[in-house]
Amino acid sequence: MRGLAWRAFVYAAAFGLAAQAVLPLLWMLSTSLKPPREVFATPPTFVPAAPTLENFARLVTDTAFLTYFRNSVVVAGLTVVLTMAVGALGAYSLTRFAFPGREAVARLVLCTYMFAPIMIVIPIYILARRLSLVNTHTALVLSYSSFCLPFALWLLRAFFGSIPVSLEEAAHVDGAGRGRAVLHIVLPLALPGLIATSIFTFTLAWNDYIFTRILIASDDLKTLPVGVQDLFAAAVVDWGLVMAAGMLITIPALAFFMAVQRHLVAGWGTGGLKG
Amino acid sequence: MRRRLPEAVLGVLWILPALVLIAGLILYPVAYAIWLSLFDKHSFFPAERWVGLGNYARIAGDAEFWDSLWKGVVYAGASTVLQLVLGLAAALVLHQAFRGRTAIRALVLFPYMIPTIVAVIVWRWLLNETYGVVDDVLVRLRLVREPVVWLGVDHMMTSLIAVSVWQFTPFVVVSVLARLQTIPLELGEAARVDGASAWARFRHITLPQLRGVLFVVVLLRSIWMFTKFDTVWLWGEGAGAGREIRTLPIYAYMRTFTYYQAGFGAALAVIMFLMLMAATLVYFRLFWGEEDAA
Numbered sequence: 001m002r003g004l005a006w007r008a009f010v011y012a013a014a015f016g017l018a019a020q021a022v023l024p025l026l027w028m029l030s031t032s033l034k035p036p037r038e039v040f041a042t043p044p045t046f047v048p049a050a051p052t053l054e055n056f057a058r059l060v061t062d063t064a065f066l067t068y069f070r071n072s073v074v075v076a077g078l079t080v081v082l083t084m085a086v087g088a089l090g091a092y093s094l095t096r097f098a099f100p101g102r103e104a105v106a107r108l109v110l111c112t113y114m115f116a117p118i119m120i121v122i123p124i125y126i127l128a129r130r131l132s133l134v135n136t137h138t139a140l141v142l143s144y145s146s147f148c149l150p151f152a153l154w155l156l157r158a159f160f161g162s163i164p165v166s167l168e169e170a171a172h173v174d175g176a177g178r179g180r181a182v183l184h185i186v187l188p189l190a191l192p193g194l195i196a197t198s199i200f201t202f203t204l205a206w207n208d209y210i211f212t213r214i215l216i217a218s219d220d221l222k223t224l225p226v227g228v229q230d231l232f233a234a235a236v237v238d239w240g241l242v243m244a245a246g247m248l249i250t251i252p253a254l255a256f257f258m259a260v261q262r263h264l265v266a267g268w269g270t271g272g273l274k275g
Numbered sequence: 276m277r278r279r280l281p282e283a284v285l286g287v288l289w290i291l292p293a294l295v296l297i298a299g300l301i302l303y304p305v306a307y308a309i310w311l312s313l314f315d316k317h318s319f320f321p322a323e324r325w326v327g328l329g330n331y332a333r334i335a336g337d338a339e340f341w342d343s344l345w346k347g348v349v350y351a352g353a354s355t356v357l358q359l360v361l362g363l364a365a366a367l368v369l370h371q372a373f374r375g376r377t378a379i380r381a382l383v384l385f386p387y388m389i390p391t392i393v394a395v396i397v398w399r400w401l402l403n404e405t406y407g408v409v410d411d412v413l414v415r416l417r418l419v420r421e422p423v424v425w426l427g428v429d430h431m432m433t434s435l436i437a438v439s440v441w442q443f444t445p446f447v448v449v450s451v452l453a454r455l456q457t458i459p460l461e462l463g464e465a466a467r468v469d470g471a472s473a474w475a476r477f478r479h480i481t482l483p484q485l486r487g488v489l490f491v492v493v494l495l496r497s498i499w500m501f502t503k504f505d506t507v508w509l510w511g512e513g514a515g516a517g518r519e520i521r522t523l524p525i526y527a528y529m530r531t532f533t534y535y536q537a538g539f540g541a542a543l544a545v546i547m548f549l550m551l552m553a554a555t556l557v558y559f560r561l562f563w564g565e566e567d568a569a
Contacts, residue, residue, distance in 0.1 A: 013368040014375075018382045020441070025385060027408060028397045043415070044408050090293030097286025105290065112301050113495075114551070116502030118524040119544040122531050123304035123311060126318070146300035149293050178285070207390035209505040214532070225392040229509065232396055239400055246393045257388040261381050 025250065032056070032243040039240045055244035065245060067220055068227030072249075075137050075223055076205040079144040083152050083201045084194065086145065091156035092182060096165070106157070112150045117210050120147075125214050139215045140223070144205040152197050159193025160186060199260045206253055224249045305548075312542035318535040330542035339526065340543065347522035349432065350507070351500040354439045358496055359489070361440065362447025367477075369448065370455045380452070387445035395509040398438045402426065431519040435510045442506065443499075447492055454488040455481070490562055498551055504528065523547050 031039055033051040059065045093099075094106050124143060125134070133139040163186055171181040187194065209225040216222050222230070228245045231238075280288075312330055316323040334340050369380050386394060401409050402425035410422035425434040458481065466476050504524045511517030511525070521529075527547065531540030 007373075010368060010371045010373050014371075014373055014379050017365055017368065018379045021383050021385045021445075024397050024401060024441075025389070027401060028393075031400065040406050042406065043411050044406065086292045086296060090290040093286045093289035097282050097289065099283040099286035102286065105294070109293075109297065112297060114498070114555075115301060115305055115548070116498075116504075116524065116544075116551075118502060118504050118527055119308055119548055120301060120304045122527070122537065122541055122544060123307040124300065125531075126311070126537060127304065127307065129319075142296070143300060146296040149297055153293060203388065207392075209391055209509065225390050225505075228392055228396070233512075239403075239406070242396055243400065246396050250389050250393050253389055254385065257384070258381065261384070 028243045028246050028250075031239060032247045034240055036238075036240055055240040056248070059241055059244050059248070063231060063241070063245075064219060064222075064227065065231075065248070068222055068224045069248070071137070071221060071227075072206060072223040075140050075144070076202050078137070078141045079148065079205040080198050080201050082141060082145045083148045084198055087149055087152035087156055087197065088187070088194070090149070091153050091160055092186065094153065094157050095160040096168075106153075109150045109153050117147070121210055121214050124211075128215060134215060135217050135221060136215075137221065140205075140211055143211050143215070144201075144208065148201040148204055152201060155197045155200070156190065156193055159190040163189045196260055199256050202256060203253060206249075308541045309545055311538055312545045314538040315536075316538040318531055318537040318540075323538070326538070330539050331546070333539065334542060334546060339521075340523075343521050343523045343526035346432070346520060347501055347524070350436060350439075350520065350522050351497055351503075354436045354443070354500050355493065355497045357436070357440045358444045358447050359493060362444045362492075363451055363485075363489075365444070365448045366451035366455060367481075369452055383448060384445045386442050387449075391442070391505045392509060394438060394442045395506065398434075398441070399426065399510075402434055428519055431511070431517075435507060435520050438510065439500065439503070439506055443496065447496065450488055450492050451485060454485055458484045494555065494558060498555070501551060502547065 027046070030046055030048055032055050033053070034045075034048045035050060035052050035054060038045065038049060094102060121143075124139075128134045128139045133142075167185050167189070168181045171185055172178075176184070207225065208223075209229070212223045212226045216226065219227075219230075224245075228242070228249065231245060232242050313325065313327055314323045315326045315329070365383065369376065369383065401407050404410055404422045404424045404426070407422075407425075409425070410419075413419045414422060423430060425431075462480050462484075463476055466480055471479070501522075502524055503522070507520055507522055507525055508528070511520045517525075523543065524547065527540050527543035529540075530536045530543060
């Protein structure tokens with residue numbers, strides 16, 4: 001069973017798995033580097049005969065891509081800041097402070113996984129209209145943060161729980177208050193967890209489509225997924241341009257992913273999930 | 276020295292901001308959706324009219340609702356089963372020892388980490404009937420005579436399921452892989468010494484250990500596929516055959532934002548949620564065992 005045939009099978013299967021995941025993205029890269037004439041060549045070519053950055057240049061000069069990009073960075077960035085601040089406080093409370101109903105709160109938080117975005121987004125839209133928050137980044141940041149909080153709380157709780165209480169107690173003996181003990185001992189030790197949670201949060205805000213579609217109307221406030229979809233919805237699809245846009249959205253998402261993928265499996269076991 | 280607050284008070288204070296956000300932007304909207312479903316209300320204008328369970332009565336007799344429910348069940352069912360089978364197989368392969376394993380494990384996750392809009396535009400391009408590489412290869416291999424119109428009426432659902440399986444199977448792979456790594460090696464080794472075949476070892480040692488993780492993965496994936504909005508919406512919109520994949524979340528969205536019937540749309544969302552709750556309860560009744568708690 002452990003013979004040559006088995007090894008050959010494992011390598012072939014692993015190669016196949018990598019290929020199915022990566023080839024479509026390489027095809028996007030290839031198309032994004034082709035001049036218009038080659039994009040529509042039949043049969044299609046895998047390696048561009050005359051690679052050019054023309055599509056990327058047109059994306060930057062002819063479309064509002066940079067505006068969308070900046071909006072995405074701002075919204076995802078603020079979402080991470082808010083989620084981490086509120087989430088770390090809450091997770092620490094759920095780990096270290098004894099108060100009545102603590103476990104019930106933790107379980108209630110977990111139950112919110114049950115609610116699909118489509119169920120929440122309709123009432124959120126009507127509420128946002130009432131509060132004049134439609135068409136603001138504030139509405140997006142608040143929505144994403146509350147959507148990310150359940151998993152942020154559970155993930156951080158697991159990380160905080162793995163830090164020995166004795167370390168904090170030692171700091172108390174040395175006269176440090178609760179806040180300083182958290183700041184100087186707990187947070188640095190939980191850094192991998194904080195990073196992993198930030199990445200999950202960032203990815204969710206960066207990738208989201210539905211909240212922006214519903215809450216944002218004006219072009220100069222749109223984030224990337226909606227902006228690029230509008231590019232795509234043009235009468236004649238400019239595939240070179242669309243693929244270039246796809247590349248530029250994908251790169252930050254994948255870069256962040258590669259940076260933390262070591263921590264990813266740990267996070268998976270403790271609730272770092274999305275749809 | 277400063278006076279210290281009692282621990283219980285501190286605990287509540289520190290969790291409060293998180294609870295306010297969750298209550299205000301998840302729990303309250305859900306409650307509001309239920310309330311809204313009892314009204315006939317325009318999505319933009321403030322006027323509303325109490326109709327009680329009128330929206331629900333209308334839904335019961337609405338052919339479009341039953342059609343979208345059926346499409347949603349087909350989509351969620353087929354894509355969940357495929358993700359489960361393919362994901363389990365892929366995880367078993369990636370659990371083997373081979374060179375480059377760490378890198379390939381990371382690469383396999385890519386489809387799950389990229390934004391949905393990217394997955395959709397890439398596959399729309401690959402499956403384009405005129406310039407797409409998939410049809411080009413299929414025709415050249417003589418597997419099909421004419422290019423297949425993947426985004427046409429006949430194949431819309433098939434191609435949507437295929438793209439969804441591509442995008443979401445990595446979730447199953449990682450979940451199963453994480454669990455596989457915690458199974459003690461000695462179990463398999465002992466069975467091997469006793470002469471158990473690879474299949475017998477998988478069937479009687481590995482699979483029972485995976486029971487718990489598979490229970491959770493099937494639950495989450497089927498819930499998420501049944502409520503999936505962005506992949507389905509982006510796949511259908513503008514393709515002219517969007518009707519073929521009008522699942523329940525899409526239908527609820529359209530009622531609210533195309534027909535401006537916010538009450539009707541909310542009622543659809545509530546029904547979707549109630550059906551999920553009921554299905555989840557049945558699922559737990561049928562498959563939950565004490566050993567799954569691990």
